């Protein structure tokens with residue numbers, strides 16, 4: 001075979017093609033409208049739950065930081081990239097999350113992969129750990145568990161299954177870890193953290209909670225789902241790339257774990273520090289998140305409204321109880337066609353298909369934002385109504401296109 005033939009064959013055989021899509025962003029003060037080929041679309045595909053990507057304070061602070069410190073820091077934090085603002089951000093964040101300390105990372109993906117790699121080091125632990133990870137955890141957590149060698153993937157958000165696996169392995173004295181998300185990105189379901197905490201305590205497992213989709217948008221002051229249980233969660237991970245409007249990630253942990261990760265975590269040691277522009281946006285987001293109570297209430301009200309609409313019109317949103325509302329269609333092609341149909345009606349919503357979700361679980365994912373207006377939500381419902389009323393006829397036409 002020619003050097004590239006393997007990849008060619010993969011692409012030819014791949015049933016779920018992915019495509020890069022480009023949209024133009026005209027000067028606009030809202031993050032929820034994008035333009036494609038001159039047409040305005042209402043965006044339900046992004047994770048900008050509070051509309052902070054366009055917030056003047058984030059943008060101004062970002063520009064001010066570039067002006068003062070330049071475009072990049074050109075080295076890892078352990079070399080000379082440890083800009084003074086890191087310290088300030090990490091302290092503020094620790095206080096907000098109720099953790100002893102925090103540690104910033106270049107991205108959420110990198111944080112999960114590299115923190116888990118460091119935690120599961122069999123030399124440090126003196127034996128291979130046993131890891132229990134929810135089957136629907138983000139790919140960055142799934143990537144991290146490959147370093148463990150011994151892991152169980154329990155049924156999604158199924159406490160009974162997790163308890164059963166923990167019990168089955170209770171006699172093994174090796175270090176144990178439980179990995180979950182607080183709000184799952186493809187299903188929009190929020191977990192019962194107290195029950196996971198109880199299991200982690202009972203079986204002396206380290207509990208790692210990815211709060212990426214909850215931070216900013218949930219919790220009394222917006223510090224996520226995990227912050228109200230912070231004393232009982234060993235590691236809280238979160239991103240600045242979703243409701244917090246910019247980029248980068250953090251973990252909240254003990255001083256001891258922070259110290260350890262500074263020695264072992266490749267994502268920190270061998271990666272360039274976040275650039276000043278991003279640090280500026282992060283520092284502004286941290287200041288304003290507690291003030292956005294009204295935005296959070298609006299977001300939750302939109303979510304209740306859309307889910308009720310789904311119930312009233314017989315659309316399947318699975319187990320969602322948040323502002324991520326999937327419409328589970330099943331067939332991947334039908335789902336892609338439906339996403340195109342929605343786009344032709346001015347609605348941008350991602351078709352999520354295998355391998356991101358299981359086969360026959362393809363869905364259109366609607367991510368709501370406080371930056372949407374009620375009329376955007378009403379328009380979405382109106383378009384969905386035409387589809388649900390026309391029922392299989394519309395689907396049939398789309399499929400046969």
Ligand SMILES: Cc1ncc(COP(=O)(O)O)c(C=O)c1O
Pocket residue numbers: 107108109110112138140181185210212213239240241247248249
């Ligand atoms: C649950 C979860 N964790 C981690 C990540 C990765 O975060 P980032 O986009 O900051 O790399 C994502 C991103 O989609 C996510 O959904």
